[in-house]
Amino acid sequence: MHASSGGDLAGLGGIAAQAGFNAGDGKRYFNIPGSRTDDVVDVEGTTNVGYPGRWVFRIDNAQVEVGGCNDSGKMEDDRMDI
Numbered sequence: 001m002h003a004s005s006g007g008d009l010a011g012l013g014g015i016a017a018q019a020g021f022n023a024g025d026g027k028r029y030f031n032i033p034g035s036r037t038d039d040v041v042d043v044e045g046t047t048n049v050g051y052p053g054r055w056v057f058r059i060d061n062a063q064v065e066v067g068g069c070n071d072s073g074k075m076e077d078d079r080m081d082i
Contacts, residue, residue: 017043019043032046
């Protein structure tokens, strides 16, 4: 059995998935490390904020900025399961 991407059930083969942000202007974008490679199958174990599978970005600016944690402010985590 093959998935629609042309690969096997492990998600490999064909074009690898891509995750991140794209402003659509060909200039402003950010790809989560491993995007468009076979490593994307492990995206649930990567993070930029200390919680595997969670990525945080600031998107209210002209540039998408990678979020992260520091001790200069307050970060709230509501941990809502969907």
